[in-house]
Each structure stands twice: as C-alpha cells, then as structure tokens.
Amino acid sequence: MPYYIGDVIKDEKRMVARTAEQHKKRGVDVKLNTRVDEIDTDKGVVRLSDDTTMPYDYLVMGTGGNAFLPGIPGQDLEGVFTLKTLTDAIRMKTYIHEKRCRKAIILGAGFVALEMSEAMRTLGIDTLIVYRGALPARRWDSEFSEAILEEMNTNKVTFVPHTKPVAIERGRGFLLRLITGEGEMEADIILIALGVSPNIKLAEDIGLQIGETGAIQVDPSQRTSREEVYAVGDCCEAYHRVSKKWLHFPLGDVANKQGRVAGQNVGGSSMTFPGIVGSQSFKLFNLEIAATGLDEEEAAASGYDPVSNIIWGNPIAASLAASLPGLRKLGLKLVADKSTGKLLGAQAVGTENVVSRINALSVALWAGMDLDEIGYLDFAYAPPFSGAWDPIHTAAQILKRKL
Amino acid sequence: MPYYIGDVIKDEKRMVARTAEQHKKRGVDVKLNTRVDEIDTDKGVVRLSDDTTMPYDYLVMGTGGNAFLPGIPGQDLEGVFTLKTLTDAIRMKTYIHEKRCRKAIILGAGFVALEMSEAMRTLGIDTLIVYRGALPARRWDSEFSEAILEEMNTNKVTFVPHTKPVAIERGRGFLLRLITGEGEMEADIILIALGVSPNIKLAEDIGLQIGETGAIQVDPSQRTSREEVYAVGDCCEAYHRVSKKWLHFPLGDVANKQGRVAGQNVGGSSMTFPGIVGSQSFKLFNLEIAATGLDEEEAAASGYDPVSNIIWGNPIAASLAASLPGLRKLGLKLVADKSTGKLLGAQAVGTENVVSRINALSVALWAGMDLDEIGYLDFAYAPPFSGAWDPIHTAAQILKRKL
Numbered sequence: 001m002p003y004y005i006g007d008v009i010k011d012e013k014r015m016v017a018r019t020a021e022q023h024k025k026r027g028v029d030v031k032l033n034t035r036v037d038e039i040d041t042d043k044g045v046v047r048l049s050d051d052t053t054m055p056y057d058y059l060v061m062g063t064g065g066n067a068f069l070p071g072i073p074g075q076d077l078e079g080v081f082t083l084k085t086l087t088d089a090i091r092m093k094t095y096i097h098e099k100r101c102r103k104a105i106i107l108g109a110g111f112v113a114l115e116m117s118e119a120m121r122t123l124g125i126d127t128l129i130v131y132r133g134a135l136p137a138r139r140w141d142s143e144f145s146e147a148i149l150e151e152m153n154t155n156k157v158t159f160v161p162h163t164k165p166v167a168i169e170r171g172r173g174f175l176l177r178l179i180t181g182e183g184e185m186e187a188d189i190i191l192i193a194l195g196v197s198p199n200i201k202l203a204e205d206i207g208l209q210i211g212e213t214g215a216i217q218v219d220p221s222q223r224t225s226r227e228e229v230y231a232v233g234d235c236c237e238a239y240h241r242v243s244k245k246w247l248h249f250p251l252g253d254v255a256n257k258q259g260r261v262a263g264q265n266v267g268g269s270s271m272t273f274p275g276i277v278g279s280q281s282f283k284l285f286n287l288e289i290a291a292t293g294l295d296e297e298e299a300a301a302s303g304y305d306p307v308s309n310i311i312w313g314n315p316i317a318a319s320l321a322a323s324l325p326g327l328r329k330l331g332l333k334l335v336a337d338k339s340t341g342k343l344l345g346a347q348a349v350g351t352e353n354v355v356s357r358i359n360a361l362s363v364a365l366w367a368g369m370d371l372d373e374i375g376y377l378d379f380a381y382a383p384p385f386s387g388a389w390d391p392i393h394t395a396a397q398i399l400k401r402k403l
Numbered sequence: 404m405p406y407y408i409g410d411v412i413k414d415e416k417r418m419v420a421r422t423a424e425q426h427k428k429r430g431v432d433v434k435l436n437t438r439v440d441e442i443d444t445d446k447g448v449v450r451l452s453d454d455t456t457m458p459y460d461y462l463v464m465g466t467g468g469n470a471f472l473p474g475i476p477g478q479d480l481e482g483v484f485t486l487k488t489l490t491d492a493i494r495m496k497t498y499i500h501e502k503r504c505r506k507a508i509i510l511g512a513g514f515v516a517l518e519m520s521e522a523m524r525t526l527g528i529d530t531l532i533v534y535r536g537a538l539p540a541r542r543w544d545s546e547f548s549e550a551i552l553e554e555m556n557t558n559k560v561t562f563v564p565h566t567k568p569v570a571i572e573r574g575r576g577f578l579l580r581l582i583t584g585e586g587e588m589e590a591d592i593i594l595i596a597l598g599v600s601p602n603i604k605l606a607e608d609i610g611l612q613i614g615e616t617g618a619i620q621v622d623p624s625q626r627t628s629r630e631e632v633y634a635v636g637d638c639c640e641a642y643h644r645v646s647k648k649w650l651h652f653p654l655g656d657v658a659n660k661q662g663r664v665a666g667q668n669v670g671g672s673s674m675t676f677p678g679i680v681g682s683q684s685f686k687l688f689n690l691e692i693a694a695t696g697l698d699e700e701e702a703a704a705s706g707y708d709p710v711s712n713i714i715w716g717n718p719i720a721a722s723l724a725a726s727l728p729g730l731r732k733l734g735l736k737l738v739a740d741k742s743t744g745k746l747l748g749a750q751a752v753g754t755e756n757v758v759s760r761i762n763a764l765s766v767a768l769w770a771g772m773d774l775d776e777i778g779y780l781d782f783a784y785a786p787p788f789s790g791a792w793d794p795i796h797t798a799a800q801i802l803k804r805k806l
Contacts, residue, residue, distance in 0.1 A: 253792070288788070291783070356758065356762060360762045360763050360765070363767050366776075367766070376677050382686060385686070385691070
C-alpha cells in the first residue's frame with residue numbers, strides 16, 4: 001500500500017487547494033507557495049518571500065521539522081531524497097518513473113523508512129535498508145523488531161545492519177553508489193529517512209524559548225514564551241502525560257490537535273491541550289506495529305521502577321485462529337511501575353487487531369489505570385475479535401504477579 | 404464463518420476433556436455428564452443424578468441460562484432447536500447434514516440469531532429470520548439496524564418483521580411449517596434464538612436471594628445471600644458501572660471473569676469483580692457490530708439526561724478509504740450526559756476497526772471520561788488504521804456542542 005507516494009497525492013493536492021479556497025470564503029487570506037523570511041515582533045509584521053509584509057495580532061508557528069541529513073558527501077546528488085513535503089513525494093515518484101528505478105537504498109530503519117520500503121517493493125523495486133543499529137524499529141522491544149525483520153525478509157526487503165553511510169557517488173551499474181564503512185552498494189535512488197528535527201530558525205530569530213529537546217517551548221494552550229506567538233506541530237514540544245516531561249514527538253495527529261487548540265485560543269475560546277501518551281503505529285506488509293507510553297529505559301529515566309513482560313497470544317479466539325491461514329500470534333508487551341502497579345507503556349506486533357489493543361491501552365494509560373483494573377476491563381468480546389480473555393487481560397494479570 | 408456449528412466443535416470437545424484431565428491431575432475431581440439434583444445446605448452436600456452425594460465447604464453455582472421458548476405448539480418437534488450447549492450445536496449440525504436441510508427459519512433477531520443466519524448461509528441454506536419487531540439487533544440504533552438489515556439482504560438472509568410465531572407443524576414441501584399471525588412458511592430446520600433467562604432452579608430450592616432481574620443476587624466477590632455459596636455467569640447478576648445497577652448480562656467474557664473472581668475468593672485470596680460497562684460485539688458477514696454502555700432509554704432510566712449523535716466517518720484515513728473497494732463508512736453513535744458531559748454509551752457498525760473503537764470507548768467509559776477528554780485522546784494514528792482525527796474524536800467534539 002504505497003500511500004505516501006501513490007495516487008493519493010493528486011487527492012491531497014486537491015484537498016490543499018480546496019482547504020485554501022474554503023478559508024478564503026471565510027475571509028482568511030491563504031498564501032500558498034509563500035515563505036515567511038522574517039518576523040518583526042516590534043511592528044507585529046511578517047516579511048514574506050514575495051517582498052510584501054503582513055501584519056498580525058497573533059502569530060501561530062507551524063514551521064514543522066527538517067529531515068535529518070547524515071552530513072556526508074553526495075547527499076545532495078540527483079536521486080538522493082528526503083521525504084518531508086508532498087512535493088518531495090511527487091518529485092520522488094516522478095524520478096522513479098522517469099529513471100525506471102530498479103533498486104533503492106533507504107538510510108534509516110524507523111517507521112517512515114519501513115513504510116517506504118513497502119512502497120518501493122510495491123513498485124517492484126529491489127530495496128535495501130541500511131542502518132547503523134542491529135535491528136529495525138528501535139522503539140520496539142528487540143523481540144518485536146525480530147518479527148519485523150522477518151516480515152521484511154519475507155517481502156524481500158534486505159536489511160543491512162551495523163552499517164554507517166560515508167559518502168554517495170555516481171554509480172556504474174546503477175545511478176548511485178553508497179559508500180559505507182562496511183563496503184559499497186549501488187542503487188538508482190537513495191532515500192534518507194533518519195528522522196526529523198524541529199525547524200526553529202524563525203523561532204530563534206525572534207528569541208523564543210527553546211526547550212531541552214531543541215523544539216519550541218509551549219504551554220498547554222500552545223503559547224510560546226511570547227504571549228502573542230503560538231506554536232504547533234513538529235516545531236514544538238508536547239507534554240507527555242506518563243513521563244510528565246515535555247517531549248519532541250513529531251506526529252501528524254498530535255500536530256492536528258495542537259493546531260486546533262491554538263486556533264481556539266487565538267479565536268478567543270480558552271482551551272488547553274491535555275497532552276499525549278506517546279501512541280504510534282505503522283503498517284508493514286501484513287504486520288501491524290503499534291506502541292504507546294514508555295519503554296523500560298524511558299520509564300526509569302522518568303523516575304519509575306519499571307517491570308515488563310511479553311506475551312504471544314491469539315488476536316482472535318483460539319478456536320478460530322487455527323482455521324485462518326496467515327494469521328500469526330499477537331505479541332503484546334506491557335511495562336508497569338513496580339511500586340504503584342500502574343501501566344506505563346505497551347507495545348504490540350501482529351497481523352490483526354494490534355492497533356486496536358494499543359488504542360485501548362492508550363486510553364487506560366491516559367486514565368492512569370493499574371494492572372488490576374486492566375486485567376478485568378470490559379471489552380466487546382466475540383470470537384472473531386478476541387478470546388473471552390483478551391491478550392490485554394492475560395498480559396496484565398501475568399505482569400501483576402511480577403510486581 | 405460458522406464457528407458455532409463448524410469444525411471447531413471437535414476442538415472444543417477435546418478442550419473440555421483436556422481441561423477435565425488437567426483438573427484431575429491437580430486433585431480436582433471432575434464429573435462430566437452429571438447433574439446436581441439437589442443441594443442440602445444443612446448437611447453441606449449435593450445429591451447427584453447418579454444417586455451419589457458429594458460434600459462441600461463452598462459451592463459455586465454456574466448453572467447458566469435457559470433458552471427462551473415461545474411457548475407455542477410444536478416447539479418440541481424434531482428439527483426445532485435452541486442453541487445453548489455444545490451438544491445442541493452438534494445435534495443441529497448432524498440434523499442439517501442427515502436431513503440435507505435446504506431452508507432454515509430463525510426465530511429472533513438478536514446477535515445469536517444473526518450469527519446463526521450467517522452460519523446457515525455459509526452452509527448454502529436458504530435462511531429466514533422471523534421477528535416480532537421492525538428491525539434486527541434491537542440494542543442498536545435503528546440507523547445501524549438498517550445497515551445490518553442491508554447486510555442481511557446483500558447476503559440473501561430474508562428478514563420477516565412484525566411477525567409472531569403461533570405454532571410449528573410438520574411441513575409438506577419442507578420438513579416443518581411455521582404458522583404465524585401473518586401467514587405460514589416452511590423450512591427444514593427451525594432455530595429458536597429468543598435470548599436466555601437465568602437458570603435459578605437450584606438457587607430457589609435453597610432459598611438464595613434472587614434479584615429484580617430474575618438472576619441470582621451476588622456481591623462484588625460473587626457471593627450469594629448464603630455465605631458459603633457463590634454464583635457466576637449467566638445464572639447471576641453483574642454490576643454495571645455506568646447505570647450503577649445490577650443487571651443480567653449473560654455473555655461469555657463476563658462469566659469467565661466472575662468465575663475467576665469466585666475461584667480466588669474460594670481459594671482464600673480476597674478479590675472483587677469490578678463490574679461491567681456492557682461491552683458487546685458480533686460479526687455478520689462483512690460487518691462488525693459493537694456497543695458499550697447505555698443507550699438513551701437506559702441512560703434516562705438510570706437518572707441521566709442523555710444526549711446523543713451519530714456520525715458516519717472513515718474507518719481508515721480518507722485518502723486511503725477511496726482506494727479500497729468494499730470498505731464502507733463507520734457509523735459511530737455516542738451517548739453522553741447533558742449535565743456532566745460524561746460518556747454514557749457508544750455503538751458502532753462498519754466493515755473495519757469497529758470493535759477497536761468500541762473497545763477504546765469501553766475503557767473511556769470505565770474510567771468515567773467526559774467528551775472533552777475523549778475528543779483529544781491520544782490514539783496510535785497511521786493512515787491504514789484511522790485519520791489523524793479518529794471518528795471517536797470527531798463524534799465526541801460534535802456531541803460536546805450539543806450539551
């Protein structure tokens with residue numbers, strides 16, 4: 001399902017244009033393809049790339065993130081891409097078709113790198129993931145990363161671990177060559193997917209407070225250190241309800257929520273963003289992969305005394321599971337606090353009903369539930385969707401005994 | 404997916420035998436195919452159908468429910484079934500094969516009736532559902548029942564509404580004939596699926612307190628009005644955390660939980676059952692149907708001032724939904740309390756990720772969340788699983804404006 005570089009792009013372009021149109025009808029001036037070059041906080045105006053200025057009473061910064069670059073020679077060669085904007089995706093897709101790409105190298109093994117490996121394979125492109133670490137999907141337990149690696153292998157995505165890129169050059173057999181500490185490999189396209197850092201240039205220019213994470217500091221109403229300036233999305237921090245820390249957690253749903261909160265406040269309604277619990281998911285071929293809350297390391301760093309377990313249960317009733325080919329066990333990891341018994345985090349991987357479990361646990365985490373409560377939660381049980389005891393119940397009850 | 408009468412039966416038989424075996428190994432005597440005819444509470448013994456007696460210190464009653472019968476002539480004819488036990492399912496399956504049944508009538512339109520209509524169709528049997536009401540699945544909003552009816556029609560299950568059975572006779576063209584107030588219809592097999600009532604005969608014999616629901620009264624430790632007697636499952640009541648009432652809610656997962664609680668207490672660990680929020684689901688052909696909590700009527704009867712709304716959203720990201728044939732909108736209904744803004748109940752219907760939403764909302768309901776909180780819950784967002792704003796967020800935010 002190559003949804004980042006597939007035909008949905010056309011729809012998204014239409015959507016952006018339509019949204020701009022709708023805003024204009026309501027008296028909101030939308031300037032597409034225009035950059036803010038400078039903010040003059042004394043005069044309360046922004047200077048635009050078309051050399052005009054616009055006045056403001058309130059300013060909402062949604063400057064997003066910048067794709068991390070490895071800082072190696074050749075990272076700006078034709079055929080080397082990062083994926084941040086819609087335009088990046090369109091450019092990449094055009095390049096793939098025009099150059100008839102047969103082979104791709106992806107640097108990084110986070111969720112965007114993995115999603116893109118599926119997109120490449122769907123287009124019939126040989127795909128290598130080159131990563132400095134041992135296993136993909138670092139946020140997840142190594143037991144789950146092994147399952148993810150297996151899914152990559154099944155779908156002919158080659159994983160090259162323990163490998164650092166050194167330079168990119170023009171290739172011989174293919175268009176590009178990646179030089180690494182461990183040798184060379186060639187491909188027609190190289191995607192750099194090493195994560196994002198907050199884009200805080202304008203924020204720094206006007207002296208906004210920057211958090212320890214490197215992202216713009218905001219309060220729960222999304223206001224920055226300047227009363228009239230708000231920040232939302234990948235450029236700013238978000239409050240994590242479990243770690244009780246302000247983090248940089250650049251995900252689209254968080255950005256949407258923060259945007260609405262800032263909009264409400266600018267519009268005169270007082271509203272606060274209740275924070276996040278760190279929920280996240282992605283799909284990789286036939287696997288669903290999801291997580292919420294903290295892992296043991298993060299929990300310990302937040303002052304908890306973490307204890308955890310992993311179970312492999314049936315995503316649907318055991319009596320039905322046997323008759324469904326391709327269905328695999330659902331891996332579920334819970335992390336809890338030893339002294340209070342409270343849930344601190346959860347991770348899951350499997351072919352079905354994975355995100356479903358993590359979403360239910362996200363709500364439990366949000367509400368601050370302990371393992372006793374989670375072990376007896378009332379779910380909508382029917383054999384096609386779970387056993388009478390859900391893996392969530394089982395995992396909670398088993399972990400409870402470890403407290 | 405004919406899981407109630409399909410091949411899983413063999414596995415379940417093995418499972419029962421294996422469970423009995425395991426218990427015996429641990430010194431628990433298991434008597435299969437034995438009935439308790441009488442309980443002598445003075446002597447602390449039960450008299451069994453094999454004319455022996457067994458002593459007890461504690462007694463756990465799991466007498467289950469009885470299938471409702473319409474009380475019409477012919478309801479005990481060969482070919483007329485109720486579905487309570489594994490044996491019922493085996494008998495029905497054997498009958499279908501031996502008589503080469505071509506046509507079935509199902510009395511009732513609750514979840515068991517509907518699940519069985521799918522099982523019958525899977526076996527290629529013409530299927531009629533005869534119901535006294537206007538629409539199937541009474542627990543659900545009529546807008547959702549209409550969607551369920553459409554799914555039945557698509558899959559050639561004929562729904563005969565507003566029709567009461569009067570008698571069953573031997574048939575001419577088929578083996579049986581159903582006489583109704585609205586005319587006659589024939590079939591080879593008739594399934595009575597009108598719900599269950601608690602089996603309280605033994606409980607009444609020993610004078611246990613029976614609740615207003617007609618089921619055995621228990622306290623949160625599953626203890627009945629007699630200190631040494633516990634009750635669990637379909638024969639007893641369960642505490643509903645939202646209505647704050649003791650209800651008869653005969654579902655398998657509730658029975659499992661109550662059984663474990665009673666077992667813990669009998670075994671010497673003190674434990675209470677935290678109650679239910681009324682979560683339930685079933686599958687009907689390509690539809691998932693689920694609900695939790697209270698509907699408006701139940702909410703009003705529990706002293707709330709209910710307000711509700713229904714939205715039809717995308718079960719996955721809108722940009723992806725268009726490219727998936729067969730995917731339908733997800734209908735989500737929320738019920739909340741006008742004065743507190745707290746969630747009171749939710750219902751959903753659709754082709755994907757329906758139970759997922761109801762489970763997340765079940766946890767929110769369990770935790771007593773209000774619409775403000777639910778509108779900003781942190782879910783594991785990715786396009787294959789939801790939009791950046793989940794239908795849950797949208798529904799909560801829209802309903803909030805109605806308060």
